[in-house]
Amino acid sequence: MRSNLFWLSDEQWAQIEPHLPKDVRGKARVDDRRVISGIVHVIKSGCRWCDCPPEYGPPTTIYNRFVRWAERGVWERLFRERAGRGRSTETQMIDATHVKAHRSASGAKRGNRTKLLDARAAGATRKSTQSQMLRAVFLPSC
Numbered sequence: 693m694r695s696n697l698f699w700l701s702d703e704q705w706a707q708i709e710p711h712l713p714k715d716v717r718g719k720a721r722v723d724d725r726r727v728i729s730g731i732v733h734v735i736k737s738g739c740r741w742c743d744c745p746p747e748y749g750p751p752t753t754i755y756n757r758f759v760r761w762a763e764r765g766v767w768e769r770l771f772r773e774r775a776g777r778g779r780s781t782e783t784q785m786i787d788a789t790h791v792k793a794h795r796s797a798s799g800a801k802r803g804n805r806t807k808l809l810d811a812r813a814a815g816a817t818r819k820s821t822q823s824q825m826l827r828a829v830f831l832p833s834c
Contacts, residue, residue, distance in 0.1 A: 697747055698733040700725055711770045713761070721757075722749060730754040 700708065705725050712724055721727075730748025734741060741755040748754055761767055 697745060698736060699729045711773055713766055722753060727754055727757050731758045
């Protein structure tokens with residue numbers, strides 16, 4: 693077994709288990725602890741669901757459990773219960789910011805450079821703070 697995998701400790705599992713759904717319809721669920729550990733691993737590492745290590749079980753099982761429980765509000769209730777034992781029960785936040793920019797988001801190849809060259813050719817001065825500071829230092833005020 694790999695050492696970089698996330699596994700819920702006995703204490704963590706004891707706190708989570710009572711909040712999990714008990715109504716099993718159809719086929720019995722596979723090991724909840726293993727699957728939840730896989731879900732946490734994917735969320736912590738940022739990997740794709742299909743890249744989840746096989747030690748957690750099939751990626752489709754892990755993904756489906758996460759999505760179905762999210763739709764049923766299981767994660768929300770679990771979070772509120774666990775966070776409610778903290779300082780404030782009115783406002784709770786999780787920051788899972790993930791910003792993905794397209795490769796062209798920084799501008800086209802000639803976008804800013806062309807404008808700068810056109811401005812220099814026209815004899816325009818740069819409107820940066822640095823050039824304004826230099827002007828203020830080296831040019832006498834009238």
